[in-house]
Amino acid sequence: MASRSSNGSGLHMHRQKVESNGLSATISNQKESNCIENLERELKNCYQEIDYLQDQLNLRSSEASFMGEHIHSLEIKVRGLETLNGKLSLMDNELQRSESQCLDLIHELEHKEEELQNSALQVQKLEMLYLDSQCEIESLKLDFNEMEQRLFESREAISQLEAENKELHLYRLESRRLFSKAESQLEKLLENLSVHLGGKIEQEMLLEARKNLRFSDDLCSSEEPLGQLFSKFAIVATYDHYVEVEMKKMRDKVKESEILVNQLKEELQDEKRKAKEDAEDLTQEMAELRYQITGMLDEECKHRALIEEASIKRIKELEEQVMKEQRKATSAIKRYQEAHELAERQTLEIKRLKGAIERLHSDENLGRSKRIESCSCGFCAISSEQPDSSSKGPVSPEFSQALLDWHPAEC
Template sequence: MDSLEEKVGRLTEELNWSNAERLILIKELENKDVELQNSASCIEKLEESVSSVALEYQCEMESMRLDLMALKQSSLEAKKFQDEAAQEKARMNELIQDFELQIQNALKNSESLNKENNELREKLDTSEINTRIFCQKIEEQFEGWLENKNGPQLKTESSSRVLETDISTTQGKCLWQAGLTCGNILGPLLSRLAVVGATDADFKDIMSRQIRGYEVLVKQLKEEVKTEKLKAKEEAEDLAQEMAELRYQITGLLEEERKRRACIEQISLQRISELEAQAKIVCKAAQNAKLQGSSHKLRFRALGSQRLSKFRITGAAAVYGIQDIYRMMQLVARQMNKE
């Protein structure tokens, strides 16, 4: 009986110990499950943070792409403005060349007009000299003719008095006819000479006025060319200044954009590396927790199965021993009753 009670007590102690160990293992399993859940939630948070960082990185890349497109558009506009400025400069150069050609033509015209004017003046001077010589010759010939016609004793005053007093005489008639003949001959010549002189003077005045007009036009063209050259030079300087400022602004913007992209890329790479390291640590911890949990489960299962089998064996043995003792006690009681 004592051995049986000892066995029963030992079995109960072992059962209690196995229950306590089972509770401890269950508690450890619950803790490992909590750790696994925490690690899973941490992994989810890390995945969310990685996705958010990736989204932010994509947004930054999109913003950088938009900024790059804007810079490209501004560079295209600057190039277009530069092309327009070059075209405007070429047009101004063409206008300047046209004005220079016009000035050269005007100078040539003025030189030719001056030359023609000088030639006309020379011709006018020669014609005046010729007319004077012709008039002198005519006067000399007329005086010689009168002397030959009337004799050396007649003079101009006597002939005039004779013509006034006695026109009916033969000599008066001859003188009158000679005067009429000379008048008829010299009248048209003198009138033509007067007309020629008047026309030459008018032509001279007209040519001088035209020359003055051409000179004024040449001066105006020179002044216009000077003003156009100054305007073109100022516009070219303004365009060069604007292009330099625009180029400086574009280079500054590109440098700032490059620095900003490099900084964003460095920060993104650093953040991604940190997240990858955290993810690796969490994955390793989760794997270790899973391995520990599986090993604990296997250990608990093996130990529990071993304890249960032992408990079953010992319990069965104890039950069988108790039944034998009970049977023996019944047999002893029956024998005592018979006696």
């Protein structure tokens, strides 16, 4: 009985122990089921949060790729700005070269103006030479007219001398006729005298009596026929001598006048020839000079017109080029300033985004560390402070998006 009682008590204790173990097992099962339910809820929330974080991560990765592309475009713009700076330096050099070319053109224009002034002075000198040659030609024309007047006067004198010579020739013929008539009469008278005197008069005395101009008074006191004869003979002899002397004088004058006329003719011909040659030379020289002057003036006018046209065209081109370069420089400077401002804004925005991303990562790391520290089960990294799906939903995207908002106006 004692053994039975001891066995009964042992069974009762074992039963109690089993019951207590069953109760404790049920209690532990309930706790475990409750813990599992809590873990399932937290796991579901974690899955939701992981999905949300995956979406946010995808969004952030897309934003990061967009920002990378934007940064790459900004880098390209910065490189373009560097190339633009190089272009600006090149344009500055080209502008300096154009300014130096403008100065060279201005100096060239001044040189051309000096050449034009010198050519104008040369043209004035040529015009003065032309006027001097015209004056010389006029003086030669006056000399030629004077020589023609002298020739006309000499011709008139020659014609007068020829008329006088003709008159003297006629007078000489008439005197010779009268002298021959008187001589025949004298011979007749001598024959009659020889008949009357009965003697012969020597021929030499008669010839001497013919040439002699004066007769003696003894012959006058002789017979009247002889006196009349000798008086007539003396008159005829004296007239003949006078006529011969006058004829000789006239002959000498005619010879002198002929010599003078010949000399004048030769001189006049020489002067005419010289004047003609000089006039031809002068006319040829004047024609050549006029042709040269007109050619030089035409060439100078054409050259000046071409130079002026080319210089005006070049100046206009340079002015247009300078204006274009100035506009390009101003636009480039403006674009450079805008790009520089944009780059500064982009750098500030990039810094802001980097700070926001760093804050986001720090917040995520901080939340994960809190969840790891507050987990009670020891098997997961779930925070006990994480709100369940029944009370609070997942983290609002507005909160996370506010961390990544881009405020270019604040930059």
